[in-house]
Amino acid sequence: MPDYIVRNINLAPSGRLKIDWVRAHMPVLNAIREEFERDKPFDGLRVALSIHLEAKTAYLAEVVQAGGAKVAITGSNPLSTQDDVAAALAAAGLNVYAWYDATGQEYKEHLLHVLDTRPQIVIDDGGDLVNLLHTERKDQAAEVIGGCEETTTGVRRLEALDREGKLLFPMLAVNNAFCKFLFDNRYGTGESAWSGIMRTTNLVVAGKVVVVLGYGWCGKGIAMRAKGLGARVIVCEVDPVRAIEACMDGYQVMNSEQAASQGDVFVTVTGCRDVLRQSHFNKMKDGAILANAGHFDVEINKPELTGLAVERRLARQNVEQYTLKDGRKIYLLAEGRLVNLAAGDGHPAEIMDMSFAIQALSARYIKESAGKMSKKLYRVPEEIDQRVAYLKLKSLGIEIDHLTGEQSKYMNDWQE
Known part of the structure; x- marks a missing residue:
């Protein structure tokens, strides 16, 4: 199997400029990358992403790679892949299978190439990878310890699977995290x-x-x-x-x-x-x-x-x-x-900084919780939401108040 399938690997320098630009405007993800480089939470793990393949998602993939993962990535929409960004990721050693304006057949083949890497964690946007892991590639589902879903549409598909008791591995509804939908969606x-x-x-x-x-x-x-x-x-x-x-x-x-x-x-x-x-x-x-x-x-x-x-x-x-x-x-x-x-570059980098910080930390949570979670759809833990919010405020130079001990007691005591 080829290491990558991209339109033109020679476009990599242009894509690298785009990735470097958004990296400079994603301070929350940068802080998480520093942790990942130090702790290597995904060391030896195979992580697959199907997500709109442009500069900000490319940087998320690189952050996951910095945590020790072997990363394979494809797009989640035939028209949202940017060929120069795909080339830049391929040149950086990731397995990339995507190009702009893929036919329906090409798009599916790219998804299947990603699954050929036998992923243990999936990061999905819209549910195409998860769908394949519940249909054509159902035999691979047992290898998946869990995954994260980025968007509303994908979460709805997961909710349907969860209601019917058909989820084959645990999933986190990243879209439903406060630091995702309140800012990314709106x-x-x-x-x-x-x-x-x-x-x-x-x-x-x-x-x-x-x-x-x-x-x-x-x-x-x-x-x-x-x-x-x-x-x-x-x-x-x-x-x-x-x-x-x-x-x-x-x-x-x-x-x-x-x-x-x-x-x-x-x-x-x-x-x-x-x-x-x-x-x-x-x-x-x-x-x-x-x-x-x-x-x-x-x-x-x-x-x-x-x-x-x-x-x-x-x-x-x-x-x-x-x-x-x-x-x-x-x-x-x-x-x-x-x-x-x-027809555009997607959400601003500062917005996706929070969304992809939620994704990165949720993927780490999946790894740390391996074997402890049921085959269900879960909310993102509150501590992840809070952590991302505090990191974002810090990057903006904003300080907020904190409850005193007495205030905290008052807020949590029914007798007061």
Whole structure:
């Protein structure tokens, strides 16, 4: 088996510049790397990652490698891999199997190459590695001591496995850690999604009607940033509590069929499929822009959009123009894949510093807890969340108060 499968190993110097840049802006992960280099918590272990392969995730892989692990990595989305970053990791001695714009078959082959390294810990983003370890590569599951899942979509897949009692090894829901979803999902997605949309379209946001479909933590961030950019924001939800929350946050709330005729820009961020479909496309304005910030490219029903179109062409890099029978044009960004990564650089480095610190420490926890955990889905231990938060505050030069002994007693004594 080759040590790596990348598009062009000669791109490594460009990728190394990107990795070095984010490393300089990830102080929490740098502190953890120092510990890992000293303690070698993964010494002799094989660790596999399927994660959006760009500079920040590359640095996470290098931090895990610094802890003594033999690391194999691939992407978690065919359009989010950056070929120069993949080449840089390969040149640094990691097993890398990924390239940009992989076909469906290539993407799967890359995942299987990673599993060919017989990993003992998996770090997943979206659940593709775990899925294979529960289907085609089920025979390898006994070798896996545990793993960590990065994103909402992957956690949902794990929750389904856990409910049915079918998980074959313990998993930590990294996405559900406070220092992940409160910052990564809200501020990271909010900023990076709009960065991807704006750089791809080169159009103004101010004055437009933006429809955000889904008001979870990612949707909250996207709506907040759209409002800050001067857009009028409509939120569509299926959860009545979140709908009330969006209303009280100052957004107009309505169902998606009503919103379809009003929006200039639509952003799906639900984790569900067919959120925008034929009935919506039929009502949209000429020039409507569709973008997805959910993990898989099923939120916007591309087959139905294609079926309505009499012409389909590339209008601009990462912008497909669908011309409908009545002459209206609808624009789909980044093939309906994650717009912040397929058409951008993903979340800012300072945000991913916390998320990947949670990942690194969670992987170490899995190693230290080997044989002590059941085949279940677990929350990230509170002490990991607290540790990352304190490291982040330290990097920002911020000091906070601490409870005195009497205060702590008061807060924990029911008789007071």
